[in-house]
Amino acid sequence: MHLKTYLRIVRASAWYDLIVTIGFATPWSFALVHQSLSQLNSGLGIAGEFPAFAAAHVLMANLLGSIVTIWAILRLRDTRMEYGRYDAAGRVLFSMWQLYAVAHGASQIILAFTVFEIAFGILQLLPISHKDNKR
Template identity: 65%
Template sequence: MGTSTYLRVVRASAWYDLMVTIGFATPWTFAAILAGLETISSLFGITARFPVFEPAHMLMANLLGSIVTVWAILRLRDTQVRYGRYDAAGRFLFATWQLYALLHGAHPIVWSFLVVEVAFGIAQVLPIDGVRCRGNGARASVAG
C-alpha cells in the first residue's frame, strides 16, 4: 500500500476511535452509551445484559475513554506512519483482552468491537511501499 493510503487508514482508525470512545470519557455520557448499547442489543435479539457499573468500573471506563480520545485527536492532528504502527500494537492488545473477556462471558456485542480492532490492526501493520521501519519514510505524516 502507498504511504498516502496508509495515512488515510490511520486517520480513519482515529475517527473510529473518537466516535466510539469519546462517550466513555465522562460518567454521564458513559451511562447514555451503555443505555444505547442495551437498546441495540435488544433490537438484535441479544438477551444478555450489561452488568451494573460500580464506581471503580465507571472509573476504568472513563479512563479508557479519556486516553483513547486524546490518542485519537493526536493521530488526527499529526497523522504519522509511526503512530499507525503503535496504534496497531494497541489494537492487538485491545483485541486480546476483548477475546479474553468474550471467552469469560462478556456481553456478545463486544464481538463487533473485536472485529473492528483486528481489521484496523491488520491494516496498520501491512507493508508500505518504499517505507522501511527505520527509514526516513517512517516519519511520513500529513497535516490534519
Template identity: 55%
Template sequence: MWQAEHYRRVVRASGWYDLIVTAAFATPWSFMALHGFLSTLSQALNLPGELPPFEATHMLMANLLGSIVCVWAVLRIRDPQLQFGRYDAVGRLLFAAWQGYALMHGATTLLVGFLVVELAWAVMQLWPVAGCGSRLGGDRVRSARKGVID
C-alpha cells in the same frame, strides 16, 4: 504494498473511528447513556452474555479509557505518522485480545462487532508501506536518530 499517503489516510481514519466510538466513554454522563443504550440493544436482540451495571470504580476505568483513547485519536487525526499507525495496531491487537477474553468469560456478544473492527484496523495499520523498509518509522525515524529535522 501501500503508498505512504494512503497509509496516512488509514491512520487518520482510524483516529476518527476511535474518536467517534470512544467519545461517549470519556465522561460519566455520556457513558451512562451509552451503557443504557447498549444494554437495551443487547436485550432487544436477545444476545447471550451480559452488560453488568457499573459501580463507581468501573465508571472511573471506562472514563480513563475514553479520555486517553480520545487524546490518542486526536493525535493520529492531526499527525497521522507511520509510527503512530504501527503503535496503534499493537494497541488494537491488545484490545482484541482482552475483548476475546471478556467474550470467553460471559461478556455480551455485542463485543464481537468491535473485536472484528479492531482486528481489521490492526491488519490495515500493519500492512507494508512502500519506501519505508522494515523499520518502524521509515525515513522519519532514521532522520531523527541522525539529528535531522524535516
C-alpha cells in the same frame, strides 16, 4: 502500500476511535452509552451481558474513553506512520481483551467492535513502500 494510503488508514482508524470512545470519556456520557448498549443487547436477545457498573468500573471506562479520545485527536492532528504502528499494537491488545471478555460472559455485541480492531490492526501492520516514505 503507499505511504499516502497508509496515512489515510491511520486517520480513518483515529476517526473510528473518536466516534466510538468519546462517549466513554465522562461518567454522564458513559451512562448513556452503557444504557444504550444494554438495551440493544436485551432487545436483540444477544448472548452475554452488560452488567451494572460500580463507581470503580465507571472510572476505568472513563479513563479508557479519555485516553483513547486524546490518542485519536493526536493521530488526526499529526498523522504519522509510527503512530499507525503503535496503534496496531494497541488494537492487538484490545482485540485479545475483548475476546477474553466475551469468552467470560460479556455481551457478544463487543465482537462487532473486535472486527474493527482486527481490521485496523492488520491494515496498520501492512508493509509500506519505502520509495515514497518521507515521514
